Each structure stands twice: as structure tokens, then as C-alpha cells.
Amino acid sequence: MTRVLFVDDDIELLDIAKLLLQQSDLDIEVIVATSVKEALERLEKEQFDIVIADYLMPDASGIDLLEAIRSSDDAIGFIMWTGHSREEVAIKALNLGADYYILKGANYRDQFNTIRDVMKKIISKKNTNSKTIQNIISQKKASEFIHRLSHDITGIIHNIIGYATLIEEEQDMSYIQGISRLVTKLSDRMKSAVETVDTGVLTL
CATH class of the missing domain: 1.10.287 (Helix Hairpins)
Incomplete structure (x- = not known):
């Protein structure tokens, strides 16, 4: 089972995300966090395969979370999903090791279909890397x-x-x-x- 940590300060969005992602054909478990601090605490205690994070949150940014993760782990998949379309943010996220940068849109169902497709690519890549290492x-x-x-x-x-x-x-x-x-x-x-x-x- 693939464990996904979804980080966003919008609690209603997290509820929708958990519902829509777990309706997919992927064998996943979605855990949510409402802040970067909570996300880092969970990452310290639990194993996750993919992190999906908003960019702008009250206590810190998704970039801060990405930097903290990449300082100790290059294997976790990371998707930045945000309403901020500034090019420099996207470039920085990708340079720091984000797998994908996705802009939020009005149609959540279409958005989550995109996120599921991206997650499939990340899972496939991780499986390929695992076989290569073996x-x-x-x-x-x-x-x-x-x-x-x-x-x-x-x-x-x-x-x-x-x-x-x-x-x-x-x-x-x-x-x-x-x-x-x-x-x-x-x-x-x-x-x-x-x-x-x-x-x-x-x-x-």
C-alpha cells in the first residue's frame, strides 16, 4: 500500500482530497496534516511514499517542507499543489526535488484525476528504482x-x-x-x- 501525506491548511479541501483520492484504483492510504509543523512531526514518526503539499500555509511554506524532506530523504515523492502561479516558485520547487508542480483549479474532480495520474507515475518510478537497486x-x-x-x-x-x-x-x-x-x-x-x-x- 502506498502511503500519502496530504498537507494543506484548508480542512474542507483535505476532506475532499481524502475522499476523492481513496476512490481511485490506486492502493493508497491518505493521511492529512493542516500545517508544515504537523507534517514534519508525522514524517518523523511514520513512513510515507508521497507528500502532496500546498505552497502557502500559516506556519511555513510548501517549499520549507520540501527542503526539510530533501535534507534527509530523496526517495519520497513530492507534489506541490498550489493556487500560486508564480514561475519562480515552480522553478524553485522543481530545483529542490519536487516531482511535479500542479496549479489548483476550480474543478476539483479534474484536479484530483491529474494528481492520481501523477501519483501513478511516481509509484511506477519508485518501483523501477527499487528493481534497479535489487x-x-x-x-x-x-x-x-x-x-x-x-x-x-x-x-x-x-x-x-x-x-x-x-x-x-x-x-x-x-x-x-x-x-x-x-x-x-x-x-x-x-x-x-x-x-x-x-x-x-x-x-x-
């Missing part, structure tokens, strides 16, 4: 596993070569037994590696 982690695990395996096998092979050199030089049968032990060790190490992958101990 792929990177999987590749790192595979690389580390191969490195360890290569190190072990290289060490055993070097020892086998050493025994072979001694046999050639001294013709001592005890060295043949050493080679046999190392070949067995090498075989066991390869079987262990295969089992690690097959049983899912190494999750790629």
Missing part, C-alpha cells in the same frame, strides 16, 4: 561469490602445480598422494559451489 545488489552478491570461488580454486591449483613440480624433480610418491588430496578438495569445493546456487543459499 539488480545491483544481486550482481554484487554474484561477483563476491565468484571472487571467493576463484580465489579458492586458484589456491588449490597452485598447490597441485607445486606437487607436480616436486614429483618431477624428486620422484617422491608421497607428492602424488598430496595431489590426490588436492584434487578431491577441488572437486568438493566445486560441488559446494553448485549446491550453494541450486539450494538458493546464494540468492541472485
